[in-house]
Amino acid sequence: MNQQTQAHPELDEVEVLLEDLVDIEESDLVVFNDDVNTFEHVTKILIKVCNHTTEQAEQCTFIIHYKGKCAVKKGSIEKLKPMCQAILDAGIQAAIL
Numbered sequence: 001m002n003q004q005t006q007a008h009p010e011l012d013e014v015e016v017l018l019e020d021l022v023d024i025e026e027s028d029l030v031v032f033n034d035d036v037n038t039f040e041h042v043t044k045i046l047i048k049v050c051n052h053t054t055e056q057a058e059q060c061t062f063i064i065h066y067k068g069k070c071a072v073k074k075g076s077i078e079k080l081k082p083m084c085q086a087i088l089d090a091g092i093q094a095a096i097l
Contacts, residue, residue, distance in 0.1 A: 029083055
């Protein structure tokens with residue numbers, strides 16, 4: 001440890017609190033159910049866009065179908081925006097919440 005950290009141990013606490021704040025500010029990328037897209041199409045897009053495994057994508061697709069929506073990815077708005085746009089471009093309803 002450097003002398004400044006030893007002289008000000010509260011700085012470490014502030015860093016931890018700031019990291020916690022950043023985690024709180026994460027958003028959800030939510031995909032919504034519709035009567036147009038097939039399970040296969042939604043699953044394929046989630047694998048491609050969100051880097052899901054086949055199992056993750058299939059589980060999300062079932063949740064979307066039966067619950068009406070599913071948060072498929074969590075992250076910063078900057079990270080989620082291009083993913084959301086790619087899902088929208090594939091004809092699937094999505095939003096960042």
